Structure formats: C-alpha cells, structure tokens
Amino acid sequence: MGQYHKVYNIDKQEYINPHGLNNGLKLLEQVGHDLSTSTALFLLLANSNGRGGGDVRDHDLVGAWAGDKVVVQGDYATELDKGFVSDREIEGYKDISNDVFNMLRSTMEGI
Numbered sequence: 001m002g003q004y005h006k007v008y009n010i011d012k013q014e015y016i017n018p019h020g021l022n023n024g025l026k027l028l029e030q031v032g033h034d035l036s037t038s039t040a041l042f043l044l045l046a047n048s049n050g051r052g053g054g055d056v057r058d059h060d061l062v063g064a065w066a067g068d069k070v071v072v073q074g075d076y077a078t079e080l081d082k083g084f085v086s087d088r089e090i091e092g093y094k095d096i097s098n099d100v101f102n103m104l105r106s107t108m109e110g111i
Contacts, residue, residue, distance in 0.1 A: 002026040003074035007041055008085055011068040013093045016040060020097025021104065027074070034108045040100045043107060045070070056107040061099060 004025035007016040018037045023030045030037035043049075044065040049056060056062060071083040078084065 003076045005074045008071045014096045015093045017097045021101050035104050059103050061103040
C-alpha cells in the first residue's frame with residue numbers, strides 16, 4: 001500500500017483531490033501527463049500567463065493560486081514535516097477538483 005497525496009491551498013482553504021482529475025492518489029500517479037495533478041498545480045500557480053507565445057488559453061483558474069501557500073501532503077504526514085497541515089485544519093477546505101478538471105480540459109484543447 002502506498003501513501004496518498006492531495007494538494008492543499010492553505011491561504012484559500014481549497015484542495016484538489018486527484019481522483020477528481022482521474023488521477024491516482026500516489027505521488028507518481030499524479031505527474032507526467034496533460035490532465036495530471038502536477039499540470040493543474042503548475043497552471044494554478046502561474047503568475048504571468050497570457051503575455052506571450054506558449055501561454056495557455058485564458059481561464060479564471062489559471063494563476064488563481066499564484067503567491068499562495070500550497071502543500072502537497074500525503075496521508076502519512078506528521079507534525080515533524082515542514083508544511084504539515086492537520087486534519088482538523090483542512091476539515092472545512094473546499095474541494096475544487098471538478099473546477100480544476102474543467103480548467104485542464106479547457107486549456108489543453110488543441111494542444
């Protein structure tokens with residue numbers, strides 16, 4: 001059995017459940033393809049999209065997490081980990097996985 005990871009935005013109190021993107025929950029199941037959690041995270045963190053060639057189609061979520069504190073945390077995390085977020089802290093976070101999946105589909109069209 002492996003460790004299952006989710007992505008948490010501490011500042012906005014949002015999270016991405018990889019299953020909502022049709023990804024597995026293990027770390028390496030979330031990288032290396034167009035609709036991956038890592039692609040979503042890269043787009044969410046983009047600080048200056050839309051100013052040059054190679055940028056993605058405009059979407060409200062592209063850059064929405066730029067400058068925010070974000071943690072990729074597995075279910076084996078402990079208080080000794082640098083970015084640890086407790087279950088109690090993330091209890092009220094909003095799951096934005098469906099919106100992120102739609103962003104990925106929209107921005108990847110035609111690529």
